[in-house]
Each structure stands twice: as structure tokens, then as C-alpha cells.
Amino acid sequence: MMDWLQRFMYGRHGVDQLNLVMMLAAIFLTIVENFVRGPVFFLLFALAVLLFVLVVFRMFSRNEEKRRRENQKFLTIVQPVTRWGSTMRSRWRDRKVCRYFRCPHCKATLRVPRGKGKIQIKCPVCKTEFIRKT
Ligand SMILES: [Zn+2]
Known part of the structure; x- marks a missing residue:
């Protein structure tokens, strides 16, 4: 057919x-x-x-x-x-397990596990370090 x-x-x-x-x-x-x-x-x-x-x-x-x-x-x-x-x-x-931050230097988006308190984050792109609360 x-x-x-x-x-x-x-x-x-x-x-x-x-x-x-x-x-x-x-x-x-x-x-x-x-x-x-x-x-x-x-x-x-x-x-x-x-x-x-x-x-x-x-x-x-x-x-x-x-x-x-x-x-x-x-x-x-x-x-x-x-x-x-x-x-x-x-x-x-991933909203419950991850947080997303923007690198203050190069604006790249970084993924960080949630609930680790205040941690130092190192941008994998430009190596800038900054502190954020997760
Ligand atoms: Zn960066």
C-alpha cells in the first residue's frame, strides 16, 4: 500500500x-x-x-x-x-550538585561542586584565583 x-x-x-x-x-x-x-x-x-x-x-x-x-x-x-x-x-x-561562576578576569564560566563552603577557585583558562562561597 x-x-x-x-x-x-x-x-x-x-x-x-x-x-x-x-x-x-x-x-x-x-x-x-x-x-x-x-x-x-x-x-x-x-x-x-x-x-x-x-x-x-x-x-x-x-x-x-x-x-x-x-x-x-x-x-x-x-x-x-x-x-x-x-x-x-x-x-x-546539575543545579543541586554544582555551582557556576564567571571568572572575574576572562569571563569564562567555571563549574564548581556545591556545598564546599568558601573555597579558592582557580580559573583553568587564565589561571586567575578568586574566592567564592559554594
Ligand atoms: Zn579566567
């Missing part, structure tokens, strides 16, 4: 991170559209349609090489955001 679909998608690009994000953005815009009027509405509407068209175009594209490069470029651009997100996640996970 799904044979024709498999045959149809064969050699086509399909879904990648860029498509997924554009799709979510388009859905988000479609929701926001309901709360605005006038030129803003048409702007968002046009943007959402454009995104949907791009998603469909990239999904069914047979130019795998080019689509892969687009996705790679996209991932490189959003890397600071995803890295910040994973840092925040691990901070939240």
Missing part, C-alpha cells in the same frame, strides 16, 4: 532539520495570523506560504547534494543557539 509512496520518495531529499524548523515556523505564523489584521496579516500569510512552499520544494527535491549543503549551513548558523541550549540544560540538571 505504501509502495507508491516509497517509490515516489526514492532519491528525494525528505525531511531534515532545516525543513522541520521552517515547517514549525510556518505553523507558528499561521497561528499568529489569527491575532493580527491588515498589512501585518498579509505579510505573515505570505511568509507562511513561502515557508510551506520551500519545505515542500526541499522535501521532494532530487538535488540531494545541494539540499544537504543548505541544511549543513543552517546547522552552522544555529549552532550558537543549540550550544547555549544544551549548556542551559546541563546547568539545570
